Amino acid sequence: MARKxxxxxxxxxKPGSTLTYHTGGWRTFRAVISHEKCIGCKRCADSCxxxxxxxxxxxxxxxxxCIDYDYCKGCGICAYECPVDAINMEKEEK
Ligand code: SF4
Ligand code: SF4
Numbered sequence: 001m002a003r004k005x006x007x008x009x010x011x012x013x014k015p016g017s018t019l020t021y022h023t024g025g026w027r028t029f030r031a032v033i034s035h036e037k038c039i040g041c042k043r044c045a046d047s048c049x050x051x052x053x054x055x056x057x058x059x060x061x062x063x064x065x066c067i068d069y070d071y072c073k074g075c076g077i078c079a080y081e082c083p084v085d086a087i088n089m090e091k092e093e094k
């Protein structure tokens with residue numbers, strides 16, 4: 001699958017093309033997950049419009065999630081949806 005197509009001004013993307021475009025370059029804030037707090041409910045992954053959260057580790061029986069920063073555009077939806085406040089929106093350092 002092509003995952004590195006360039007985003008151009010005025011682009012209208014095809015439906016279902018989330019993984020084709022790297023939307024992480026739009027970010028002014030980044031979502032950071034605390035693995036201490038994460039209960040592995042997957043709500044962040046289900047609510048992210050760019051498919052950025054992914055299962056990355058297990059802590060005993062609990063799943064943990066990480067963020068793929070090639071795709072996280074910093075919208076904050078995951079932080080809003082997380083039931084245990086495990087996601088912090090931190091100012092992007094560029
Ligand atoms: S929504 Fe919060 S608790 Fe649930 S998997 Fe994502 S970071 Fe973990
Ligand atoms: S901030 Fe937005 S784009 Fe980034 S992981 Fe959360 S929901 Fe997805």
